[in-house]
Amino acid sequence: MKYSRLTKEQFEEMHQEFINFLVSQQIDKKEWDEIKEKKPQVADQELDVFSDLIWEGVLTKAKFLEHYSKNHIFLFSCNETRIDTIVIKSLKQDVDFLSQKGLQWLSDAIFTDEVEVKYGAKDFEGDRNTELFGIIQQGAILSEGTLYGEFKEMLKL
Structure with a gap:
């Protein structure tokens, strides 16, 4: 299997x-x-x-995946050969992106020094679908890519 x-x-x-x-x-x-x-x-x-x-x-x-944790949001864009990632990190430990309150805080604080946003990209090392499945097993969900698109535009990528 x-x-x-x-x-x-x-x-x-x-x-x-x-x-x-x-x-x-x-x-x-x-x-x-x-x-x-x-x-x-x-x-x-x-x-x-x-x-x-x-x-x-x-x-x-699958074209987009999202993974939420307490202090991080990982946004993935996947094409045939590469995966691009935007990582949003709260530098404030009491923020919880798993709650509506935490997401509202992010919306208000996105342009402050309490939020770190990084971008990275890498080619798939092996089978694309197997790598995406591994990300899903770690807790990512399929998405339409709306949030990824908003951050990509905001970061001018």
Whole structure:
């Protein structure tokens, strides 16, 4: 397995896609129920293959990621070969970017010396999607890139 198995909730949301996947494997409902009961390792393999297909599709389309922590916000822009990163850091320890109050503070303090903003870029060292998946496993979420775009414009990058 290249990525990780989808959660039960994710499988439930993708119920129809999973059915279509099984049909493409020439597995009908009766046969699937039989596989789950008599060959659970084969069922697990099918779930893993489907999960990897879904992750591969999602990661291939991913253009922006965001990761929030108490004192940092990481904004990522990803193209085919490179990832650009804007890091926003609060130099005030009591600010919490995980709260609405902390984000409001950032909005008010962005141009002060209490906020540090850095930019960096690097080429992907290996497989792009695997690297993006690693960032997601560390807590990043997919985004539309609105905040990244605002900071890019503000920093004149």
